[in-house]
Amino acid sequence: MTDTLTPVLSAQWGAEKSWTLDAYTATGGYEAVGTALKLTPAQVTDMVKDSGLRGRGGAGFPTGMKWSFVPKDNPNPTYLVVNADESEPGTCKDMPLLLASPHILVEGMIIASYAINCHTAFVYIRGEVLHVIRRMQQAVAQAYAAGYLGKNIKGSGYDLDIIVHAGAGAYICGEETALLDSLEGRRGQPRLRPPFPAVAGLYASPTVINNVESIASVPSIVKNGSSWFGSMGTEKSKGMTIYSLSGHVNRPGQFEAPLGITLRQLLDLSGGVRSGHQLKFWTPGGSSTPILTGEHLDVPLDYEGMAGAGSMLGTKALQVFDETTSVVRTTLRWIEFYKHESCGKCTPCREGNWWLVQLLKKFEAGEAVDGDVDKLLDICDDIGGKSFCALADGAVACVTSAVRHFRGEFEAGYKTPAWELFPYGASALFPVSEKVGAHA
Amino acid sequence: MSGHEFQSFFPDSGEVDMTDTSTSIDEATMAELRDLAGRYPQARSALLPMLHLVQSVDGRISPAGIEACADVLGISTAQVSGVATFYTMYRRRPGGKHHVGVCTTALCAVMGGDTLLEKVSAKLGIEPDETTADGTFSLERIECNAACDFAPVMMVNWEFMDNMTPAKADKLIDDLAAGKDVSSTRGAKITSWREAERVLAGFTDGRADEGPSAGEASLLGKSIADANGWAAPKPEDAK
Incomplete structure (x- = not known):
């Protein structure tokens, strides 16, 4: 029986100057590089496959299997690209990881690059996090100086360069093919697949794209073994992962636990929902994962558990909203986000989210008319599954799940403004002005 | 319709x-x-x-x-x-010395971000996407900045300003306007938006060692684990 919380990635976040090479190597950092470079690339890939590690960025695809899709006979170079574009509303795990322990990602990148025979790797970090970028730039520079990057790493004959790349403000660049276009110096718009990035990714060359947390998990697997990793978690959702608790809770924060912990357990550990209030709804993994309610408190927070509850594990971003919160207002804000972040490539997403905002504003103002709930769902039908990438599906999921659980609250928007049903001041942490109204 | x-x-x-x-x-x-x-x-x-x-x-x-x-x-x-023109961080009009962002995506908005934006906007006398006449401040209504466990969140020159309140926002603007030293809650001393942009371009400024390793919320799970004696299994126990 494993412990309730199992800090591995976050174990050193509180250490003195935790972000430096000295602090990292003092606790065994970079030992896994030495181990991995003595194995064959195939053996490293097999270790990661055997561990059961699945992508921590949302989709949950098995990481080792993704690596094994890289063709061995392609004459072009192979690239590793780490997706550090963390921008999904509610998601806030990779940024603290990189701020406190950037070397764990560097080490993971060295091992992953070796496994896929890559000699140039990239970290694509969203641009709006200056200090995270500083820490990552410094970690890479320190790793070069210490001989963990560059030519002939630690006498192994293996060469690797890492480029730290800052984005410039675009949620869509978290979508892996949009990220590749952005990294090629273009507008960040998704590509049609196939071909998949493993075959034709960056510069039309074989490319593996992994989330920060996925790659950061690799050194611990190499160091402690696949069975160690698999001893945590559930049958199909193995290992430890970082859960981010935010919103109307007494103590928000990051919790590293075996996959399969429940929201009830996390709330019990952290002091529960805001004092004097009850849980109303929550997201398991960011705004793109269908919302859940109090009846799902005991569903395991793993890939299968969340799928079974009609949602997705996503990024494990648990945003908690209490009974003071208007689900209409919250949904509107999320759709305003998707409207703002739609790259504009696909008409259903570009126009559909614009229409959803118009309609949701009417619900918020109590000016919707009888039948508008069905219209809302109709528009969702016109968006979901009809665009290149998952941005549109994520937008639709937050509307349809909100209507599924709180249809009555939407219907109340035929008569009564949301701010009368749920005075907004009650949801805030400090007194707010009476004036409300959604922005453009 | x-x-x-x-x-x-x-x-x-x-x-x-x-x-x-x-x-x-x-x-x-x-x-x-x-x-x-x-x-x-x-x-x-x-x-x-x-x-x-x-x-x-x-x-x-x-x-x-x-x-x-x-x-x-x-x-x-x-x-x-x-x-x-595709990316929101690129400004088509001159930005201020300090670029102030207020998050109003759902969670921050609900927890008070809307009021923060309204108050900061009124104090500066500008709307989002505008710059003050003296060029000191520009304001932006930002989308989720990956700091939800510190909501409501503001950013100055893309440095985290965590757990904001109207009073803290008021003081922040006053201090920046007066040229006082201001530090990010999880970052370095505030310099200027232009200096930040230079780092984003890939020219380091030697400030990576400033600021803490993590915020209190980031460390919460680890501190609870420590208090309970919880840890990941030992490799030898998992064989």
């Missing part, structure tokens, strides 16, 4: 201001732009960092900056403009 007649509404799709041709780009800037282009397997990959550098020099995406990028990369100015 009545009232839903179609009207194109994409306020962010405006063009670069081509009437303001002023620039501070000089030979040294050109050398740095070429340096960035040389860091990638294919030069065009440097375009986003190069545009960050243009902003750090000109305080905006300038026509001269667009031409400089196009020259260095051997692509058209239309291709550069197309990229510059």
Whole structure:
């Protein structure tokens, strides 16, 4: 029986100057590089496959299997690209990881690059996090100086360069093919697949794209073994992962636990929902994962558990909203986000989210008319599954799940403004002005 | 539906201001732009960092900056403009010395972000996407900045300002306006938006060691684990 919380990635976040090479190597950092470079690339890939590690960025695809899709006979170079574009509303795990322990990602990148025979790797970090970028730039520079990057790493004959790349403000660049276009110096718009990035990714060359947390998990697997990793978690959702608790809770924060912990357990550990209030709804993994309610408190927070509850594990971003919160207002804000972040490539997403905002504003103002709930769902039908990438599906999921659980609250928007049903001041942490109204 | 007649509404799709041709780009800037282009397997990959550098020099995406990028990369100015106008961090009008962001995506909005934006906007006398007449502040209504466990969140020059309240926001603006030392809650001492843009371009400023390793919320799970004696299994126990 494993412990309730199992800090591995976050174990050193509180250490003195935790972000430096000295602090990292003092606790065994970079030992896994030495181990991995003595194995064959195939053996490293097999270790990661055997561990059961699945992508921590949302989709949950098995990481080792993704690596094994890289063709061995392609004459072009192979690239590793780490997706550090963390921008999904509610998601806030990779940024603290990189701020406190950037070397764990560097080490993971060295091992992953070796496994896929890559000699140039990239970290694509969203641009709006200056200090995270500083820490990552410094970690890479320190790793070069210490001989963990560059030519002939630690006498192994293996060469690797890492480029730290800052984005410039675009949620869509978290979508892996949009990220590749952005990294090629273009507008960040998704590509049609196939071909998949493993075959034709960056510069039309074989490319593996992994989330920060996925790659950061690799050194611990190499160091402690696949069975160690698999001893945590559930049958199909193995290992430890970082859960981010935010919103109307007494103590928000990051919790590293075996996959399969429940929201009830996390709330019990952290002091529960805001004092004097009850849980109303929550997201398991960011705004793109269908919302859940109090009846799902005991569903395991793993890939299968969340799928079974009609949602997705996503990024494990648990945003908690209490009974003071208007689900209409919250949904509107999320759709305003998707409207703002739609790259504009696909008409259903570009126009559909614009229409959803118009309609949701009417619900918020109590000016919707009888039948508008069905219209809302109709528009969702016109968006979901009809665009290149998952941005549109994520937008639709937050509307349809909100209507599924709180249809009555939407219907109340035929008569009564949301701010009368749920005075907004009650949801805030400090007194707010009476004036409300959604922005453009 | 009545009232839903179609009207194109994409306020962010405006063009670069081509009437303001002023620039501070000089030979040294050109050398740095070429340096960035040389860091990638294919030069065009440097375009986003190069545009960050243009902003750090000109305080905006300038026509001269667009031409400089196009020259260095051997692509058209239309291709550069197309990229510059896609990303929200690139400003088409001069930004302030301090660029202030207030998050109003759902969770921050609900927890008070709307009121923060309203108060900061009133205090500065500008709306989002505007710059004060003296050039000290520009304001932006930002989308989720990956700090939800510290909501409501503000950013100054893309440094975290966690757990904000109206009183804290008020003091923050006053201190910045007075030129006092202000530090990010999880970052370095605040310099200026242009200096931040230079770091984003890929030219380090030696400030990585400033600030804490993590915020209190980041450490919560670890501290609870420590208090309970919880840890990941030992490798020998998992065999």
